[in-house]
Every structure is written in structure tokens, then in C-alpha cells.
Amino acid sequence: MASFEPVLTRNFGVENIRSIDVYRAKGGYKAAETALRSMSPEQVVEVVTAANLRGRGGAGFPAGVKWSFLPKDRRITYLCVNADESEPGTFNNRALMEGDPHQVLEGILISGYATRTTTAYIYMRVEFHEQFHVLQKALDAAYAAGLFGRNILGTNFSMDCYIHRGAGAYVCGEETGLIESLEGKRGWPRIKPPFPAVEGLFRRPTVVNNVETLACVVHIIERGAEWFKSIGTANSAGPKLYTISGPVKRPGVYEAPLGLSCRELIFGDAYAQGMSDGKGVKGCIPGGLSVGVLTEQELDCKLDFDDVRKYGLLGLGTAGAIVIPSDADIRQVLMNVTRFYAHESCGQCTQCREGTSWMYKIAARIAIGAGRIEDLDLLIEVSQNMGMMGGLSICGLPDGAAYPIRTIVEKFRDEFERHIRAQEPGRAAEVLRRLNPAAYSLPILGQSRWVGVR
Ligand SMILES: Cc1cc2nc3c(=O)[nH]c(=O)nc-3n(C[C@H](O)[C@H](O)[C@H](O)COP(=O)(O)O)c2cc1C
Ligand code: SF4
Numbered sequence: 001m002a003s004f005e006p007v008l009t010r011n012f013g014v015e016n017i018r019s020i021d022v023y024r025a026k027g028g029y030k031a032a033e034t035a036l037r038s039m040s041p042e043q044v045v046e047v048v049t050a051a052n053l054r055g056r057g058g059a060g061f062p063a064g065v066k067w068s069f070l071p072k073d074r075r076i077t078y079l080c081v082n083a084d085e086s087e088p089g090t091f092n093n094r095a096l097m098e099g100d101p102h103q104v105l106e107g108i109l110i111s112g113y114a115t116r117t118t119t120a121y122i123y124m125r126v127e128f129h130e131q132f133h134v135l136q137k138a139l140d141a142a143y144a145a146g147l148f149g150r151n152i153l154g155t156n157f158s159m160d161c162y163i164h165r166g167a168g169a170y171v172c173g174e175e176t177g178l179i180e181s182l183e184g185k186r187g188w189p190r191i192k193p194p195f196p197a198v199e200g201l202f203r204r205p206t207v208v209n210n211v212e213t214l215a216c217v218v219h220i221i222e223r224g225a226e227w228f229k230s231i232g233t234a235n236s237a238g239p240k241l242y243t244i245s246g247p248v249k250r251p252g253v254y255e256a257p258l259g260l261s262c263r264e265l266i267f268g269d270a271y272a273q274g275m276s277d278g279k280g281v282k283g284c285i286p287g288g289l290s291v292g293v294l295t296e297q298e299l300d301c302k303l304d305f306d307d308v309r310k311y312g313l314l315g316l317g318t319a320g321a322i323v324i325p326s327d328a329d330i331r332q333v334l335m336n337v338t339r340f341y342a343h344e345s346c347g348q349c350t351q352c353r354e355g356t357s358w359m360y361k362i363a364a365r366i367a368i369g370a371g372r373i374e375d376l377d378l379l380i381e382v383s384q385n386m387g388m389m390g391g392l393s394i395c396g397l398p399d400g401a402a403y404p405i406r407t408i409v410e411k412f413r414d415e416f417e418r419h420i421r422a423q424e425p426g427r428a429a430e431v432l433r434r435l436n437p438a439a440y441s442l443p444i445l446g447q448s449r450w451v452g453v454r
Contacts, residue, residue, distance in 0.1 A: 004231065006255040007219045008212070008239055012099040016238025018134055020141040023102035030149060031221040035110045036155050039221075044114035048217060050225035052237045056092075057173075057210030058288065058317050059396075062304045063217070066113050069197035070205045078201040079112050079120040080182065080208040082168060084173035086125060086287035088340060090320030092241035093211040095253040097124075097131040101138035104289055105161070109147060109220055112159045115207050120161040121179050126168045136163055170344035171447035174395045175208040176200075177346070188346050189395035213243055232258035236304035236316070246323030247279055248272035258316075259307070262286045262297035265321055272323075280326035283411070289337060290400025292407035293324070312410075314403040330412045331367040331419055337408065338363040341401035351386035352398040358382055359405055370431035371420045379409050 015115055016022045023029070035044050051065025064413055070077060081104075085093040096104055112120050124132055139161060150158045164182055171177045172187040179201050181187035200206025216238055236258040242265055245251045252273045254265070262284055267274045275281060279402050281296045292313040294301055301311045324333055342360035347353045358426050359382050362375050383402035386392055393399075406441045409416065420428075 003258050004239075005241065007223075008096065008103070008215055008241055009255045011103065012095070017099075018101055018138060018143055020102060020138065022254045023100070027222075028102050029106055029109075031218045032106050032109045032147065033153060034111075036113055036153050036157055041114050041116055041379070042356065044110065044221065046221055047225050048114065048392040050219045051228040052225075052235075052303060053213065053220060053228065054236065055210055055214035055215050056216070056240070058087065058290070059317070060316060063111075063213050066197065066209075067111075067207060068254050069195065070115060070207065071198060074116070074202045074205045077115055077117045078204055078206040079108065079115060079117040080175070080178060080196075080201060080206060081108055081120060081122040081214060082175065082178060082208055082210045083124040083128070083131075084178060085128075086168075086170040086173035087290060087318045087320060089243065089245055089285065089322040090288045090318040091245075092253055092318065092320070094128060094131055095241065095243075096211055096215055097128070097135050101135045102142065103215050103218060104135065104211055105138055105142050106148070107211075107217045108161060109142075109152070109159070110237050111207075111209065112161075113157055114217075117159050119209070120159060121182055121201070122161065122163045123172070123182055124163055124165050125172075125321060126165045126378050127167075132163060132165060132307040144415075150179050169346075170340075171346045171395070171397060174397065177395065178208065178210065179206065188348055188375075189397075191394050214271070216436055233302065233304045233306070235306050239446050240303075241317055242303065243318075243320040244272045244273070244323065245321070247276050247325045248323055249274055249276050259302045259304040261299070261304055262294055262301050262321065265303065266299065266323055275323070275325065281323060282326045282328055282330070283324045285322040285324070285404060286319070287313065287315065288320045289322065290338065293411060294355075294402035295411050296326075312407055314399065325341050329419075330415045331363070331371075332409065334373075334416075335360070335363040335367040336406065337404050338401075341397065343404075345397060345401075348397075352401075355382050355386035355398060356401050359401070363405075365428075365431060366416065366420065368431075369417070369419075370425070370428045371424045372428050373417060373418075375403060375419055376409050376413060376416055380406055397428055400444075 013016045044236050045067050053063045054060040108120050148161045157438045165174045172181045174189045176190035177187040196206040240258045242254050254271050265271045283293045283295050285293050298311050305316050338360040342357040345356045351360040383406040388396045
């Protein structure tokens with residue numbers, strides 16, 4: 001492959017790039033003009049489909065194919081731009097919105113045109129204060145320039161765009177939880193089908209796409225499907241924003257072709273440049289928390305849509321890598337992971353509600369030195385009996401809980417066993433016998449919960 005030229009981040013750091021004039025001076029909104037003035041919506045869908053642009057929000061579903069599911073005879077279409085960015089370890093959407101807000105808006109405009117969108121809603125988590133103000137200012141400028149509203153760029157196409165701020169719940173990043181929240185209700189995911197393309201926001205045909213997915217559309221229109229497909233690996237086309245956090249020398253956001261190896265992301269000179277303070281790597285959760293963990297020996301895994309599966313991961317996810325240093329206590333890692341999902345489960349489905357909090361309780365008692373070897377098998381068993389993939393839940397949150405928990409337990413089982421065998425003798429039995437909430441409760445966001453047992 002020819003040397004890689006970053007496109008999504010090409011304007012990052014350009015002075016005043018948040019101003020529409022500067023963005024236009026750098027060639028901005030040219031792709032939108034091309035699409036709206038010289039292509040039909042169907043032609044835009046065809047190009048995006050030919051480029052094999054797979055969704056960057058986690059599931060990797062091809063964007064053009066998703067758009068083609070919209071009913072042909074629809075009169076109203078909504079585009080929900082998923083800027084909830086709730087996956088732990090992920091901050092590429094945030095970087096796009098603050099680093100080049102007009103690129104995001106141009107992607108929304110072209111994608112809105114392709115899908116014949118009447119109104120686009122950018123659903124943004126409330127914690128994104130700066131990003132909200134930056135994007136709102138850019139949107140106001142784009143409206144003033146005739147890029148949103150009626151008869152955009154003098155064409156027959158009209159589309160409104162609003163930013164809606166959510167209250168900051170992980171499950172509101174799930175597309176139907178997002179839709180419910182946008183409708184003013186509690187952010188509870190909906191049973192599918194019907195899928196949003198047929199019946200989504202306000203029961204109308206709706207497309208939900210991630211911010212980065214839509215930003216890619218600008219460059220596909222500008223440079224063509226063949227250019228996009230020439231980047232990345234066989235089934236994983238295009239550039240990707242990888243994020244990396246943890247005790248590395250240069251945590252941050254890096255653009256690279258899909259298929260960058262996890263080792264390169266951590267140690268490469270162009271990326272995080274290795275561990276800080278001379279630490280080693282115990283493992284890495286490479287795609288946002290929900291995909292599962294790679295051990296140090298597995299770091300050559302390519303971060304694309306296919307290779308990750310060879311390592312027992314759920315998928316590429318958001319490509320937000322969290323590096324676990326060699327001195328981390330794996331019991332604390334597991335407890336943090338389980339606590340997150342127990343807290344974020346919306347509670348509608350029994351397996352998810354009970355399963356996530358049960359796994360948290362087990363992980364918590366392992367962490368306080370009261371674990372049993374059989375707890376490790378119990379964690380795996382529980383993780384295998386919840387989730388949408390097994391038809392047991394409404395949304396994918398428990399699948400996302402199961403993968404990190406299961407892979408951490410399976411891949412670091414020796415370490416867990418060592419800790420458990422080194423425990424104070426009789427401690428686990430004592431905890432099981434006394435079940436004293438005062439002595440063994442652990443804080444979960446201000447509450448005290450009983451570290452119970454099965
Ligand atoms: C619990 C949960 C949380 C999610 N959070 C996000 C999120 O914050 N941002 C996002 O784009 N997708 C998120 N998703 C995936 C969305 O449901 C949906 O697949 C995605 O927004 C579609 O966009 P894409 O096709 O462009 O990737 C989440 C899914 C689940 C199950
Ligand atoms: S799977 Fe969990 S998060 Fe999703 S709807 Fe059911 S209870 Fe809520």
C-alpha cells in the first residue's frame with residue numbers, strides 16, 4: 001500500500017479551523033457541493049456502498065447497506081448522529097467534533113442528502129460541554145451559509161439539524177435507547193424488529209450512524225470508493241481513528257489504516273511510543289471495554305474487523321485501546337469492568353440486570369480476598385447465559401459485558417488462582433458464612449451493596 005495520508009485528522013491543529021471560512025479555504029464543503037449538485041441521493045448511497053464503509057460505532061455494519069433498508073416510499077426520514085461516545089476508552093468522536101467540527105457537519109449534510117433526511121439530530125452526551133458549544137457554533141455558521149435549512153446550496157434539498165444533549169448514560173449510545181431518549185422518554189432500548197430504518201424516531205424511518213462513520217463519507221465523495229478501499233485490509237476498508245489510554249508515553253488519538261496492530265499502536269514511534277515509567281504490558285483492551293482483552297503475547301493482533309475474532313474478541317468495537325500495565329492487579333481490573341456494566345444495565349431484561357450485578361458481586365469478593373476457585377467458573381457460566389447474541393436480552397450491553405469478563409478470567413486464570421490460593425485461610429468461607437453486609441459491602445457510586453454469594 002502506498003504511504004498513508006491522514007484525512008480525518010488532516011485539519012487538526014490548523015489555526016481557526018472551527019471557523020467556516022477557514023474550513024472552506026481548506027477545501028471544505030466541496031464534497032457536499034459535488035454530492036448535492038451533481039449526484040442523486042441514490043448515487044451517493046451507491047458510492048458509499050461500493051467503498052464498503054463499515055460503521056465505526058462498534059458493530060461495523062456497512063453504512064450504505066443500512067441506508068438502502070429505508071423504505072422507498074417514505075416521506076419523512078430522520079438521521080440520528082450518535083455522538084454519545086459512551087464506550088470506555090473511546091474518544092475519537094470527541095476529537096472529531098472539537099478538532100474539525102465542520103468536517104462532521106459536512107458528513108451529516110452529505111449523508112442526510114443520500115438518505116433524504118428531513119431532520120438530523122446530533123445526540124451528544126451531556127459531559128461534552130466544550131464539544132457541544134464548538135459544534136453548535138459551527139452549525140449556526142453553516143445555517144447562515146445556507147448549508148442547512150431550506151434549499152441547501154440552492155438545490156431542492158432541505159434538511160434541519162439540531163444538537164440534543166443526553167443525560168450521560170451508556171445505554172443511550174445503543175441506537176434504540178438513543179431514540180427513546182431523544183423522544184423524551186427513559187433511555188430504554190427497544191425490542192427489534194422493527195429496526196430503526198423502518199420504524200425509528202417518532203416511529204418514522206430513521207438512520208443511526210456514528211460521528212466517525214459520517215466523517216468518512218466526506219472523503220469517500222471527495223476521493224472515490226476505490227481510494228477508500230485501497231486503504232486498510234480486505235474486509236476492513238478505510239482510515240480509522242485509534243485512541244489509546246493507560247500508562248503509555250503518548251496517550252491520544254491516532255489516524256491509521258484499518259489493520260494497525262495493537263503492538264504498533266502501543267509501541268510505534270508514530271503512535272503511543274511505549275509504556276511510561278518503564279512499566280511492562282500485562283494486556284490491552286483494544287476496542288473499547290466491551291470487546292475483551294488481549295494478553296501481551298497477543299498484541300500482534302491486527303485491529304480490523306476480522307483479525308480480532310481470532311483472539312476471542314467480540315469485534316473491533318470502537319478501536320479505543322486501554323493498556324493494562326504489568327503491575328496492575330488483575331482482580332481490580334475485573335472488579336472495575338464488572339462494576340461498570342452492573343451500573344449501566346438499564347434493568348429491563350432479567351439476565352442482564354441480574355447477571356451483570358451478580359458478576360460484580362463475585363468480582364468484588366475476589367478482589368477483597370474472599371474468592372473461591374469455583375467463582376472463576378461461575379463468572380464464565382454467568383457470562384455465557386446473558387446477551388442479545390444468545391437471544392436472552394433486548395440489546396447488546398450484556399454481550400459487551402460478557403466478553404471482557406470472560407476473556408479476562410480465561411486469559412489470566414493462573415493469576416486469579418494464584419491470588420485465591422494465597423488468600424488468608426478460611427477468609428472465603430468466613431465471608432460466605434457471615435454474609436455481613438457491613439463488613440463486606442463495597443461502594444457502588446455512593447451506595448453500599450452487599451457482596452453476596454450465589
Ligand atoms: C450498550 C451500547 C452502547 C453503545 N454506545 C454507542 C455509542 O456511544 N456511540 C455509537 O456510535 N454507537 C454506540 N453503540 C452502537 C449503536 O447501537 C449503533 O450500532 C451505532 O451507533 C451505529 O452507527 P454506525 O453504524 O455508524 O457504527 C452502542 C451499542 C450498545 C449495545
Ligand atoms: S440488555 Fe440490559 S441494557 Fe439492554 S435493554 Fe436489556 S437490561 Fe437494558
